[in-house]
Amino acid sequence: MKATTHTTLVGHPTDNKVFNLVSSGLTLSNESKVTCLELLQESLDLKDLLTNFASIVARIIRPFNVRFQSANGLFSLNNHEKYHFSNTYNLPLSSKCPRIGSITYQSNQPLSMAESKQLIELHELLVPNLRHALKFAELNALVFKDHLTNVGNRAYYDESLQRAIEQSSRGHQSLSLMVFDINDFKPINDQFGHLKGDKVLQQFAAILTKIIRSSDMAFRLGGDEFVLILQPGDQHSVNKISERLLVEIQHTPFLTELNFSASMGYAHWQMGEDAKVLFENADKKLYIEKANK
The missing domain is CATH 3.30.450 (Beta-Lactamase)
Structure with missing residues:
Protein backbone atom coordinates (compact mmCIF):
# COMPACT_ATOMS: atom_id res chain seq x y z
CA MET A 1 0.00 0.00 0.00
CA PHE A 144 -4.43 -1.36 7.59
CA LYS A 145 -4.65 -3.31 4.31
CA ASP A 146 -7.76 -4.94 2.86
CA HIS A 147 -6.28 -8.34 2.07
CA LEU A 148 -8.72 -9.18 -0.74
CA THR A 149 -8.18 -6.03 -2.81
CA ASN A 150 -4.80 -4.80 -1.50
CA VAL A 151 -6.07 -1.25 -0.91
CA GLY A 152 -6.56 0.44 2.47
CA ASN A 153 -9.20 -0.91 4.83
CA ARG A 154 -11.82 0.95 6.89
CA ALA A 155 -9.49 1.58 9.82
CA TYR A 156 -6.83 3.05 7.53
CA TYR A 157 -9.45 5.18 5.78
CA ASP A 158 -10.64 6.66 9.09
CA GLU A 159 -7.08 7.53 10.10
CA SER A 160 -6.04 8.83 6.67
CA LEU A 161 -9.06 11.06 6.15
CA GLN A 162 -8.65 12.62 9.58
CA ARG A 163 -4.97 13.27 8.86
CA ALA A 164 -5.79 14.68 5.41
CA ILE A 165 -8.33 17.10 6.90
CA GLU A 166 -5.81 18.25 9.51
CA GLN A 167 -3.18 18.83 6.82
CA SER A 168 -5.62 20.71 4.59
CA SER A 169 -6.74 22.83 7.53
CA ARG A 170 -3.15 23.79 8.41
CA GLY A 171 -1.85 24.26 4.87
CA HIS A 172 -5.05 25.52 3.17
CA GLN A 173 -4.77 22.62 0.72
CA SER A 174 -7.75 21.41 -1.31
CA LEU A 175 -9.21 17.99 -0.53
CA SER A 176 -11.89 15.88 -2.23
CA LEU A 177 -13.56 12.60 -1.34
CA MET A 178 -14.96 10.17 -3.92
CA VAL A 179 -17.27 7.31 -2.92
CA PHE A 180 -18.03 4.34 -5.22
CA ASP A 181 -20.60 1.58 -5.08
CA ILE A 182 -20.70 -1.31 -7.58
CA ASN A 183 -24.09 -1.56 -9.29
CA ASP A 184 -25.94 -4.90 -9.04
CA PHE A 185 -23.09 -6.58 -7.21
CA LYS A 186 -25.34 -9.07 -5.38
CA PRO A 187 -26.70 -10.56 -8.64
CA ILE A 188 -23.10 -11.10 -9.78
CA ASN A 189 -22.40 -13.10 -6.62
CA ASP A 190 -25.68 -14.98 -6.90
CA GLN A 191 -25.32 -15.83 -10.58
CA PHE A 192 -21.59 -16.48 -10.91
CA GLY A 193 -20.49 -17.29 -7.36
CA HIS A 194 -18.42 -15.52 -4.74
CA LEU A 195 -15.07 -16.32 -6.37
CA LYS A 196 -16.08 -14.32 -9.42
CA GLY A 197 -17.52 -11.65 -7.15
CA ASP A 198 -14.17 -11.44 -5.37
CA LYS A 199 -12.42 -11.04 -8.73
CA VAL A 200 -14.75 -8.15 -9.60
CA LEU A 201 -13.76 -6.40 -6.36
CA GLN A 202 -10.06 -7.04 -7.06
CA GLN A 203 -10.30 -5.74 -10.64
CA PHE A 204 -12.16 -2.61 -9.58
CA ALA A 205 -9.67 -1.92 -6.78
CA ALA A 206 -6.78 -2.39 -9.23
CA ILE A 207 -8.36 0.14 -11.60
CA LEU A 208 -8.85 2.70 -8.81
CA THR A 209 -5.22 2.27 -7.77
CA LYS A 210 -4.09 2.72 -11.38
CA ILE A 211 -6.02 5.91 -12.17
CA ILE A 212 -5.11 7.94 -9.08
CA ARG A 213 -2.01 10.08 -8.54
CA SER A 214 0.77 9.24 -6.09
CA SER A 215 -0.69 11.83 -3.69
CA ASP A 216 -4.14 10.14 -3.65
CA MET A 217 -5.25 7.09 -1.66
CA ALA A 218 -7.73 4.24 -2.31
CA PHE A 219 -9.73 2.27 0.27
CA ARG A 220 -12.35 -0.45 0.51
CA LEU A 221 -14.79 0.35 3.29
CA GLY A 222 -16.47 -3.04 3.09
CA GLY A 223 -18.63 -5.06 0.71
CA ASP A 224 -18.59 -3.32 -2.67
CA GLU A 225 -18.03 0.20 -1.34
CA PHE A 226 -14.78 2.02 -2.16
CA VAL A 227 -13.43 5.47 -1.38
CA LEU A 228 -10.73 7.73 -2.84
CA ILE A 229 -9.06 10.58 -0.95
CA LEU A 230 -7.77 13.18 -3.42
CA GLN A 231 -5.25 15.62 -1.97
CA PRO A 232 -5.02 18.14 -3.49
CA GLY A 233 -8.51 17.66 -4.85
CA ASP A 234 -11.01 19.81 -6.73
CA GLN A 235 -13.68 19.44 -9.40
CA HIS A 236 -11.03 19.06 -12.11
CA SER A 237 -9.42 16.18 -10.17
CA VAL A 238 -12.78 14.45 -9.73
CA ASN A 239 -13.59 14.83 -13.43
CA LYS A 240 -10.23 13.38 -14.48
CA ILE A 241 -10.69 10.36 -12.19
CA SER A 242 -14.20 9.79 -13.56
CA GLU A 243 -12.94 9.92 -17.16
CA ARG A 244 -10.07 7.54 -16.48
CA LEU A 245 -12.36 5.14 -14.63
CA LEU A 246 -14.74 4.81 -17.57
CA VAL A 247 -11.86 4.22 -19.99
CA GLU A 248 -10.25 1.57 -17.79
CA ILE A 249 -13.53 -0.30 -17.26
CA GLN A 250 -14.13 -0.33 -21.02
CA HIS A 251 -10.65 -1.79 -21.52
CA THR A 252 -11.09 -4.56 -18.94
CA PRO A 253 -12.72 -7.52 -20.74
CA PHE A 254 -13.56 -9.38 -17.54
CA LEU A 255 -15.70 -6.44 -16.36
CA THR A 256 -17.28 -5.58 -19.70
CA GLU A 257 -18.44 -9.19 -20.10
CA LEU A 258 -20.42 -8.73 -16.87
CA ASN A 259 -21.85 -5.35 -17.98
CA PHE A 260 -20.04 -3.90 -14.98
CA SER A 261 -20.80 -0.38 -13.79
CA ALA A 262 -20.35 1.63 -10.62
CA SER A 263 -22.05 4.67 -9.14
CA MET A 264 -20.04 7.57 -7.79
CA GLY A 265 -20.53 10.42 -5.36
CA TYR A 266 -18.08 13.11 -4.36
CA ALA A 267 -17.62 16.10 -2.08
CA HIS A 268 -15.04 18.85 -1.73
CA TRP A 269 -13.87 19.59 1.80
CA GLN A 270 -14.75 22.99 3.23
CA MET A 271 -12.94 24.64 6.11
CA GLY A 272 -14.48 23.52 9.39
CA GLU A 273 -16.02 20.29 8.07
CA ASP A 274 -15.20 17.05 9.85
CA ALA A 275 -14.71 13.61 8.28
CA LYS A 276 -18.29 12.53 8.96
CA VAL A 277 -19.85 15.53 7.20
CA LEU A 278 -17.49 15.20 4.23
CA PHE A 279 -18.40 11.53 3.78
CA GLU A 280 -22.14 12.20 4.18
CA ASN A 281 -22.02 14.86 1.48
CA ALA A 282 -20.27 12.50 -0.93
CA ASP A 283 -22.57 9.62 0.00
CA LYS A 284 -25.69 11.70 -0.72
CA LYS A 285 -24.49 12.33 -4.27
CA LEU A 286 -23.74 8.63 -4.66
CA TYR A 287 -27.29 7.61 -3.79
CA ILE A 288 -28.76 10.30 -6.04
CA GLU A 289 -26.75 8.85 -8.93
CA LYS A 290 -27.78 5.27 -8.07
CA ALA A 291 -31.44 6.30 -7.93
CA ASN A 292 -31.17 7.84 -11.41
CA LYS A 293 -29.76 4.67 -12.99
Whole structure:
Protein backbone atom coordinates (compact mmCIF):
# COMPACT_ATOMS: atom_id res chain seq x y z
CA MET A 1 0.00 0.00 0.00
CA LYS A 2 1.40 3.35 -0.98
CA ALA A 3 0.95 6.35 1.18
CA THR A 4 1.77 9.90 0.60
CA THR A 5 2.42 12.54 3.26
CA HIS A 6 2.73 16.28 2.66
CA THR A 7 3.90 18.32 5.62
CA THR A 8 4.51 22.04 5.89
CA LEU A 9 7.54 23.26 7.80
CA VAL A 10 6.67 26.67 9.19
CA GLY A 11 9.74 28.49 10.44
CA HIS A 12 12.59 27.15 12.55
CA PRO A 13 12.34 28.48 16.10
CA THR A 14 15.52 29.20 17.98
CA ASP A 15 16.61 26.18 19.99
CA ASN A 16 20.14 26.18 21.44
CA LYS A 17 20.13 22.40 21.60
CA VAL A 18 19.74 22.32 17.83
CA PHE A 19 21.75 25.39 16.83
CA ASN A 20 24.78 24.00 18.65
CA LEU A 21 24.81 20.91 16.46
CA VAL A 22 27.38 22.24 14.00
CA SER A 23 31.00 21.95 15.04
CA SER A 24 33.65 24.51 14.12
CA GLY A 25 34.95 22.34 11.25
CA LEU A 26 33.25 20.92 8.21
CA THR A 27 32.21 17.75 10.05
CA LEU A 28 29.90 17.12 12.98
CA SER A 29 31.40 16.60 16.40
CA ASN A 30 30.62 13.45 18.38
CA GLU A 31 28.50 15.53 20.75
CA SER A 32 26.57 16.96 17.82
CA LYS A 33 25.96 13.48 16.41
CA VAL A 34 24.60 12.28 19.74
CA THR A 35 22.21 15.22 19.84
CA CYS A 36 21.06 14.46 16.29
CA LEU A 37 20.50 10.81 17.15
CA GLU A 38 18.42 11.76 20.18
CA LEU A 39 16.14 13.83 17.95
CA LEU A 40 15.95 11.13 15.27
CA GLN A 41 15.08 8.45 17.81
CA GLU A 42 12.12 10.33 19.29
CA SER A 43 9.60 8.46 17.14
CA LEU A 44 9.32 5.40 14.87
CA ASP A 45 6.63 7.13 12.83
CA LEU A 46 8.04 7.82 9.36
CA LYS A 47 6.44 11.25 9.09
CA ASP A 48 7.74 12.34 12.49
CA LEU A 49 11.24 11.00 11.79
CA LEU A 50 11.56 12.79 8.46
CA THR A 51 10.05 15.99 9.83
CA ASN A 52 12.63 15.97 12.64
CA PHE A 53 15.39 15.24 10.14
CA ALA A 54 14.33 18.09 7.84
CA SER A 55 14.28 20.41 10.83
CA ILE A 56 17.84 19.37 11.79
CA VAL A 57 19.03 19.94 8.22
CA ALA A 58 17.37 23.36 8.11
CA ARG A 59 19.09 24.48 11.29
CA ILE A 60 22.50 23.02 10.56
CA ILE A 61 22.71 23.98 6.89
CA ARG A 62 19.64 25.89 5.62
CA PRO A 63 15.96 25.28 4.83
CA PHE A 64 15.13 22.98 1.93
CA ASN A 65 12.08 21.49 0.33
CA VAL A 66 12.66 17.84 1.25
CA ARG A 67 11.23 14.86 -0.64
CA PHE A 68 11.75 11.21 0.37
CA GLN A 69 10.63 8.45 -2.01
CA SER A 70 10.55 4.74 -1.14
CA ALA A 71 8.50 1.62 -1.79
CA ASN A 72 6.26 2.76 1.08
CA GLY A 73 5.34 5.91 -0.77
CA LEU A 74 6.23 9.58 -0.83
CA PHE A 75 7.02 12.04 1.95
CA SER A 76 7.15 15.69 0.95
CA LEU A 77 7.99 18.62 3.21
CA ASN A 78 8.11 22.21 2.02
CA ASN A 79 8.48 25.68 3.47
CA HIS A 80 6.41 27.60 0.89
CA GLU A 81 9.44 28.60 -1.21
CA LYS A 82 9.76 27.86 -4.93
CA TYR A 83 13.27 26.57 -5.53
CA HIS A 84 15.27 26.02 -8.73
CA PHE A 85 18.15 23.76 -7.63
CA SER A 86 17.68 20.09 -6.82
CA ASN A 87 20.02 17.41 -5.41
CA THR A 88 19.04 13.75 -4.98
CA TYR A 89 20.84 11.14 -2.86
CA ASN A 90 20.22 7.40 -2.81
CA LEU A 91 19.95 5.96 0.70
CA PRO A 92 22.08 4.29 1.83
CA LEU A 93 25.07 5.57 -0.13
CA SER A 94 27.07 2.34 0.07
CA SER A 95 26.75 -0.10 -2.84
CA LYS A 96 27.12 -2.97 -0.34
CA CYS A 97 23.76 -2.15 1.29
CA PRO A 98 20.36 -2.38 -0.42
CA ARG A 99 18.79 0.91 -1.47
CA ILE A 100 15.88 1.91 0.76
CA GLY A 101 14.87 5.08 -1.01
CA SER A 102 16.02 8.45 -2.30
CA ILE A 103 15.99 11.86 -0.68
CA THR A 104 15.84 15.09 -2.67
CA TYR A 105 16.67 18.62 -1.51
CA GLN A 106 15.35 21.62 -3.42
CA SER A 107 16.85 25.04 -2.69
CA ASN A 108 17.38 28.49 -4.15
CA GLN A 109 21.12 28.03 -4.53
CA PRO A 110 23.37 25.07 -5.39
CA LEU A 111 24.90 22.96 -2.65
CA SER A 112 28.50 23.67 -1.75
CA MET A 113 30.98 20.84 -1.24
CA ALA A 114 30.93 21.48 2.52
CA GLU A 115 27.13 21.36 2.65
CA SER A 116 27.03 18.16 0.61
CA LYS A 117 29.55 16.59 2.99
CA GLN A 118 27.42 17.55 5.98
CA LEU A 119 24.30 16.10 4.34
CA ILE A 120 26.07 12.81 3.75
CA GLU A 121 27.14 12.72 7.41
CA LEU A 122 23.55 13.38 8.46
CA HIS A 123 22.34 10.62 6.13
CA GLU A 124 24.62 8.17 7.95
CA LEU A 125 22.77 9.06 11.15
CA LEU A 126 19.38 8.96 9.47
CA VAL A 127 19.59 5.61 7.66
CA PRO A 128 19.55 3.21 10.67
CA ASN A 129 16.54 5.03 12.14
CA LEU A 130 14.93 5.22 8.71
CA ARG A 131 15.20 1.44 8.30
CA HIS A 132 13.35 0.93 11.59
CA ALA A 133 10.69 3.48 10.63
CA LEU A 134 10.14 1.87 7.22
CA LYS A 135 9.81 -1.56 8.82
CA PHE A 136 7.31 -0.13 11.28
CA ALA A 137 5.41 1.41 8.35
CA GLU A 138 5.34 -1.97 6.59
CA LEU A 139 3.88 -3.66 9.66
CA ASN A 140 1.27 -0.91 9.96
CA ALA A 141 0.42 -1.37 6.28
CA LEU A 142 -0.37 -5.03 6.93
CA VAL A 143 -2.73 -4.03 9.72
CA PHE A 144 -4.43 -1.36 7.59
CA LYS A 145 -4.65 -3.31 4.31
CA ASP A 146 -7.76 -4.94 2.86
CA HIS A 147 -6.28 -8.34 2.07
CA LEU A 148 -8.72 -9.18 -0.74
CA THR A 149 -8.18 -6.03 -2.81
CA ASN A 150 -4.80 -4.80 -1.50
CA VAL A 151 -6.07 -1.25 -0.91
CA GLY A 152 -6.56 0.44 2.47
CA ASN A 153 -9.20 -0.91 4.83
CA ARG A 154 -11.82 0.95 6.89
CA ALA A 155 -9.49 1.58 9.82
CA TYR A 156 -6.83 3.05 7.53
CA TYR A 157 -9.45 5.18 5.78
CA ASP A 158 -10.64 6.66 9.09
CA GLU A 159 -7.08 7.53 10.10
CA SER A 160 -6.04 8.83 6.67
CA LEU A 161 -9.06 11.06 6.15
CA GLN A 162 -8.65 12.62 9.58
CA ARG A 163 -4.97 13.27 8.86
CA ALA A 164 -5.79 14.68 5.41
CA ILE A 165 -8.33 17.10 6.90
CA GLU A 166 -5.81 18.25 9.51
CA GLN A 167 -3.18 18.83 6.82
CA SER A 168 -5.62 20.71 4.59
CA SER A 169 -6.74 22.83 7.53
CA ARG A 170 -3.15 23.79 8.41
CA GLY A 171 -1.85 24.26 4.87
CA HIS A 172 -5.05 25.52 3.17
CA GLN A 173 -4.77 22.62 0.72
CA SER A 174 -7.75 21.41 -1.31
CA LEU A 175 -9.21 17.99 -0.53
CA SER A 176 -11.89 15.88 -2.23
CA LEU A 177 -13.56 12.60 -1.34
CA MET A 178 -14.96 10.17 -3.92
CA VAL A 179 -17.27 7.31 -2.92
CA PHE A 180 -18.03 4.34 -5.22
CA ASP A 181 -20.60 1.58 -5.08
CA ILE A 182 -20.70 -1.31 -7.58
CA ASN A 183 -24.09 -1.56 -9.29
CA ASP A 184 -25.94 -4.90 -9.04
CA PHE A 185 -23.09 -6.58 -7.21
CA LYS A 186 -25.34 -9.07 -5.38
CA PRO A 187 -26.70 -10.56 -8.64
CA ILE A 188 -23.10 -11.10 -9.78
CA ASN A 189 -22.40 -13.10 -6.62
CA ASP A 190 -25.68 -14.98 -6.90
CA GLN A 191 -25.32 -15.83 -10.58
CA PHE A 192 -21.59 -16.48 -10.91
CA GLY A 193 -20.49 -17.29 -7.36
CA HIS A 194 -18.42 -15.52 -4.74
CA LEU A 195 -15.07 -16.32 -6.37
CA LYS A 196 -16.08 -14.32 -9.42
CA GLY A 197 -17.52 -11.65 -7.15
CA ASP A 198 -14.17 -11.44 -5.37
CA LYS A 199 -12.42 -11.04 -8.73
CA VAL A 200 -14.75 -8.15 -9.60
CA LEU A 201 -13.76 -6.40 -6.36
CA GLN A 202 -10.06 -7.04 -7.06
CA GLN A 203 -10.30 -5.74 -10.64
CA PHE A 204 -12.16 -2.61 -9.58
CA ALA A 205 -9.67 -1.92 -6.78
CA ALA A 206 -6.78 -2.39 -9.23
CA ILE A 207 -8.36 0.14 -11.60
CA LEU A 208 -8.85 2.70 -8.81
CA THR A 209 -5.22 2.27 -7.77
CA LYS A 210 -4.09 2.72 -11.38
CA ILE A 211 -6.02 5.91 -12.17
CA ILE A 212 -5.11 7.94 -9.08
CA ARG A 213 -2.01 10.08 -8.54
CA SER A 214 0.77 9.24 -6.09
CA SER A 215 -0.69 11.83 -3.69
CA ASP A 216 -4.14 10.14 -3.65
CA MET A 217 -5.25 7.09 -1.66
CA ALA A 218 -7.73 4.24 -2.31
CA PHE A 219 -9.73 2.27 0.27
CA ARG A 220 -12.35 -0.45 0.51
CA LEU A 221 -14.79 0.35 3.29
CA GLY A 222 -16.47 -3.04 3.09
CA GLY A 223 -18.63 -5.06 0.71
CA ASP A 224 -18.59 -3.32 -2.67
CA GLU A 225 -18.03 0.20 -1.34
CA PHE A 226 -14.78 2.02 -2.16
CA VAL A 227 -13.43 5.47 -1.38
CA LEU A 228 -10.73 7.73 -2.84
CA ILE A 229 -9.06 10.58 -0.95
CA LEU A 230 -7.77 13.18 -3.42
CA GLN A 231 -5.25 15.62 -1.97
CA PRO A 232 -5.02 18.14 -3.49
CA GLY A 233 -8.51 17.66 -4.85
CA ASP A 234 -11.01 19.81 -6.73
CA GLN A 235 -13.68 19.44 -9.40
CA HIS A 236 -11.03 19.06 -12.11
CA SER A 237 -9.42 16.18 -10.17
CA VAL A 238 -12.78 14.45 -9.73
CA ASN A 239 -13.59 14.83 -13.43
CA LYS A 240 -10.23 13.38 -14.48
CA ILE A 241 -10.69 10.36 -12.19
CA SER A 242 -14.20 9.79 -13.56
CA GLU A 243 -12.94 9.92 -17.16
CA ARG A 244 -10.07 7.54 -16.48
CA LEU A 245 -12.36 5.14 -14.63
CA LEU A 246 -14.74 4.81 -17.57
CA VAL A 247 -11.86 4.22 -19.99
CA GLU A 248 -10.25 1.57 -17.79
CA ILE A 249 -13.53 -0.30 -17.26
CA GLN A 250 -14.13 -0.33 -21.02
CA HIS A 251 -10.65 -1.79 -21.52
CA THR A 252 -11.09 -4.56 -18.94
CA PRO A 253 -12.72 -7.52 -20.74
CA PHE A 254 -13.56 -9.38 -17.54
CA LEU A 255 -15.70 -6.44 -16.36
CA THR A 256 -17.28 -5.58 -19.70
CA GLU A 257 -18.44 -9.19 -20.10
CA LEU A 258 -20.42 -8.73 -16.87
CA ASN A 259 -21.85 -5.35 -17.98
CA PHE A 260 -20.04 -3.90 -14.98
CA SER A 261 -20.80 -0.38 -13.79
CA ALA A 262 -20.35 1.63 -10.62
CA SER A 263 -22.05 4.67 -9.14
CA MET A 264 -20.04 7.57 -7.79
CA GLY A 265 -20.53 10.42 -5.36
CA TYR A 266 -18.08 13.11 -4.36
CA ALA A 267 -17.62 16.10 -2.08
CA HIS A 268 -15.04 18.85 -1.73
CA TRP A 269 -13.87 19.59 1.80
CA GLN A 270 -14.75 22.99 3.23
CA MET A 271 -12.94 24.64 6.11
CA GLY A 272 -14.48 23.52 9.39
CA GLU A 273 -16.02 20.29 8.07
CA ASP A 274 -15.20 17.05 9.85
CA ALA A 275 -14.71 13.61 8.28
CA LYS A 276 -18.29 12.53 8.96
CA VAL A 277 -19.85 15.53 7.20
CA LEU A 278 -17.49 15.20 4.23
CA PHE A 279 -18.40 11.53 3.78
CA GLU A 280 -22.14 12.20 4.18
CA ASN A 281 -22.02 14.86 1.48
CA ALA A 282 -20.27 12.50 -0.93
CA ASP A 283 -22.57 9.62 0.00
CA LYS A 284 -25.69 11.70 -0.72
CA LYS A 285 -24.49 12.33 -4.27
CA LEU A 286 -23.74 8.63 -4.66
CA TYR A 287 -27.29 7.61 -3.79
CA ILE A 288 -28.76 10.30 -6.04
CA GLU A 289 -26.75 8.85 -8.93
CA LYS A 290 -27.78 5.27 -8.07
CA ALA A 291 -31.44 6.30 -7.93
CA ASN A 292 -31.17 7.84 -11.41
CA LYS A 293 -29.76 4.67 -12.99
